Amino acid sequence: MKIAETKQETRKIVKEWKKQGLSVGLVPTMGFLHEGHESLILKSAAENDKTVVSVFVNPMQFGKNEDLEDYPRDFERDCSICRKAGADLIFHPCPQEMYPADFFSYVNVDRITEGLCGSDRPGHFRGVCTVVSKLFHITTPDRAYFGQKDAQQLAVIKKMVQDLDFDLQVIGCPTVREADGLAKSSRNTYLSPEERKAAAVIHRTLEYAKEAISQGQRDAGELKKELVSRIEKEPLAEIDYIELVDGELLQPVKVLKKPLLIAAAVRVGKTRLIDNYFWE
């Protein structure tokens, strides 16, 4: 497995592969890899001749009061996980390599970035779309792998690829969970033992939603009320949002029908966690 810190070196390696007719999968990450990322790398390695993992904590997608400085990092561990999962190249640039002085070009997806995490985190998806566009241009993948845990991000990237005619396939992969159902996230490391226990309320509540729908619940307002009340029963949890939206344009719905996304962002202590249930 190779490690490249520059765009130039990364391009050179990928071009050599492409010249040999090899297919390339990309797994964009912010590092501090967990089993969720691992599942993406494994899938990419299974579906492509070569797999690139990018490890880059992207400053542009963090708001001013967010956790950019504190975001956990462990590059050595990341390397070892990538190697075991079958990655062929890690692209690990410094911020200056990605954003030199006088950087002011951006990619933006409107509408589906307005609600959910977009309203809490202005500029977040612009940062995501911009860095992912850059990564696509640098690594020219045939397939790119994203976790379904970040459901809005996945929808936004899919839309961007479709609208801007990127010639690649975006592949969403199932959320990997802890034993109690908590979605794997690099941010789980922030949680105290008590908070960690409390955080299970999110998935438990989404499981309740799934069950209610399977039993015929079709009223979005009623279901939302029930979900909110279930999360509010957990004293350590504070809801950022819980929304029931259509699974394509992510607009709020009144009547529940497929494809439906139920997305939640909940603060447990100071840690903001997201999760979702997708009915398709």
Next chain:
Amino acid sequence: MKIAETKQETRKIVKEWKKQGLSVGLVPTMGFLHEGHESLILKSAAENDKTVVSVFVNPMQFGKNEDLEDYPRDFERDCSICRKAGADLIFHPCPQEMYPADFFSYVNVDRITEGLCGSDRPGHFRGVCTVVSKLFHITTPDRAYFGQKDAQQLAVIKKMVQDLDFDLQVIGCPTVREADGLAKSSRNTYLSPEERKAAAVIHRTLEYAKEAISQGQRDAGELKKELVSRIEKEPLAEIDYIELVDGELLQPVKVLKKPLLIAAAVRVGKTRLIDNYFWE
């Protein structure tokens, strides 16, 4: 020479070329080709194994009160010019092919799009950057050719390519002019004989600027005043802007030094014409 109306067909042809190791040049146009475009196609054909010309009047770069509907079109003539100049493929999509329903992803370059044409034409450069990004993704050129007549557009595209890591070279080509110096433009066709004659004032004035600088003029304010007064002497001409800006970030300067862009937008009758002098 082939003509493709769909993205899919265009991709297929270009991929076949790339598989053979051939280099590809792209000349993005809005059609109604003149000798300016012709010079771009000739240069691309000389520098690349294959040349793609896109012919697409891009609705996204026109403002609400601009000339989208009236913009001149003559596809048969365009084909004949492309063929003679050495193009291998024309990509000629319909608006629906480029912008299906529910299109809402955009590429934007800030700062250098704020002044000059950007302040007169809000959204114009967002439209340009978005369509050019799409064309780059569809045709994957090694080199892309743009006229220096649209100096701000050229600077914006260069910045976009640099910031977003498009893997291609942007090549600016000299403005082609009529005998009296008027820059060739598809919009010149709008001019009445009287207006056509009056329009020569733009280049004449920029030539004066060039001469004044070569004789040591370094005061931007003084020179601008003189340029404005020279254009105002032409009764059929009305200045949209005339600006003296640095040649990279396009910010107004007080003291003239290289690289310097003197850019003018002038209405002659109802027709908005642009031209510039680049001191480098």
